[in-house]
Amino acid sequence: MKRHHVRQCGLLVTSLLVATSSAWIGCSNETAGPIVEQKTAVEHGEVIYNDSSIAGTELNTYSCATCHGETTPDGPIKMGGSLAGATKRTSYWAGQEVDLLRAVNACLYYFMLKDKAWTADDEEARALYAYLEFISQDAPGDALPFTVVTDIVDLPPGDKTRGQKAYQRACATCHGAAHTGAMRLVERAPILPEQTLSEHPLGEYTADERRLVFVEKVRYGAFISYTGQMPPFSLEHLSDDDMADILEYLDLYNVTSK
Ligand code: HEC
Ligand code: HEC
Structure with a gap:
């Protein structure tokens, strides 16, 4: 689950949909x-x-x-x-x-x-x-906007209190509570942020690169330079401001990881 070099790639779903079947016609x-x-x-x-x-x-x-x-x-x-x-x-x-x-x-x-x-x-x-x-039946049939962030950049400082709520709404279902993983839905989802930080140790990664792992994983999910089972978050569902707040809440620069 280590961070790979970010490959140049266009769309999120380039390799997607290959393994799927014939039309649902009829x-x-x-x-x-x-x-x-x-x-x-x-x-x-x-x-x-x-x-x-x-x-x-x-x-x-x-x-x-x-x-x-x-x-x-x-x-x-x-x-x-x-x-x-x-x-x-x-x-x-x-x-x-x-x-x-x-x-x-x-x-x-x-x-x-x-x-x-x-x-x-x-x-x-x-x-x-x-x-x-x-x-x-009663819903509009317009295609959903789904804007994938492919250009991963660091984000300005966010707000810790808002970040706690955003983490709760966006991440806790699968990862469980921050720092403990309590109530997590998926066993393989790491305890955030400690487990992810320890898999990306300082020395091998700079502190700034470690922040980018979080941003990149949230934006790419299981695609592009990642595999796994995590869905990507588009801008429609998680803004860059929300993401910045989550980073602040996770307190990446101050958490001690083994
Ligand atoms: C782990 C999360 C996850 C699970 C589980 C999941 N999906 Fe999705 N699904 C997504 C994401 C993310 C997208 C991309 C959203 C988009 O295209 O707007 C998506 C897209 C779709 C789309 C295309 C929507 C659109 O208009 O673009 C359909 C249809 C869909 N899923 C149906 C299902 C069905 C049915 C199931 C259960 C059998 C399912 N999904 C399970 C995350 C999930
Ligand atoms: C639907 C379940 C689900 C949600 C929601 C989810 N994750 Fe994940 N996440 C996973 C799983 C499962 C993994 C393990 C790797 C994989 O399967 O992709 C993972 C892995 C990660 C990793 C490790 C990446 C690495 O390469 O070491 C980070 C960081 C992460 N998630 C952050 C987040 C953050 C932040 C949120 C909320 C914005 C979030 N995740 C929401 C399921 C989820």
């Missing part, structure tokens, strides 16, 4: 009809949406709902955005994907570590589609 026709007739499929789809076991591996502890949904001012930041409207959108992943099933399979593959992509005929895929169609 779903909308097959599930057409009054919503009441779809009730069972919609309900099944909602269960699937909230179920981490659909990935078929114990390595995964996320469900779709971990990362998707409405972000409320005090609730967790849903960095994947809301999927209400998703069945009406004409493109996904910042315009890099036009097929909804492939957009979903990307999440199953990269974040949830599912080794086999869903096909349009899979019962789970069909039920999830029914659920997405149901929550999309």
Whole structure:
């Protein structure tokens, strides 16, 4: 998990979506009809949406709902955005994907570590589609803006108090509490900041480079020069000011790490 040299690269998702399957064509026709007739499929789809076991591996502890949904001012930041409207959108992943099933399979593959992509005929895929169609009924179908930060620079000093709240909303779900990891969702997510700092020791890294590891990982997630299971945070979901506040809260220059 060490920081690699930042490679020159254009878009976030260049290698993404390779392992995904054929189009979800036909779903909308097959599930057409009054919503009441779809009730069972919609309900099944909602269960699937909230179920981490659909990935078929114990390595995964996320469900779709971990990362998707409405972000409320005090609730967790849903960095994947809301999927209400998703069945009406004409493109996904910042315009890099036009097929909804492939957009979903990307999440199953990269974040949830599912080794086999869903096909349009899979019962789970069909039920999830029914659920997405149901929550999309009254929602606009505009593509979501998703601005990936590729140019990683250090940020000006932030505000520690705001940073505590931003950490709580954006990072704590997976990493648990700062300094202890209490309540973390993902075993492999390091305790912030101590574990990450100790994996990037002073001497090998300057203090400023160690700050950049945090910024870079948050912006790239599992992509570009990183692998793993962490989703990227776009500017729409985490501003540079929020990021600066989080760095301040984590107190990187003063924390002692072994
Ligand atoms: C670990 C976090 C995470 C998990 C788990 C996850 N996603 Fe995502 N998903 C993302 C991120 C980040 C994006 C990129 C956001 C964007 O494109 O606006 C995304 C994008 C998408 C998109 C494209 C949205 C768009 O309009 O661009 C769809 C559809 C989607 N996910 C569906 C799902 C479904 C269904 C599941 C569960 C089977 C799931 N995701 C699980 C993080 C996640
Ligand atoms: C959806 C779960 C999730 C969320 C939310 C999340 N992370 Fe992570 N993070 C992980 C996982 C899992 C890893 C382990 C490496 C990997 O799988 O990508 C990780 C690794 C890291 C690392 C280590 C990078 C390295 O190369 O050593 C840092 C730093 C980090 N996260 C910071 C953050 C910060 C700051 C936030 C909040 C803005 C955050 N993460 C939000 C799941 C998450």
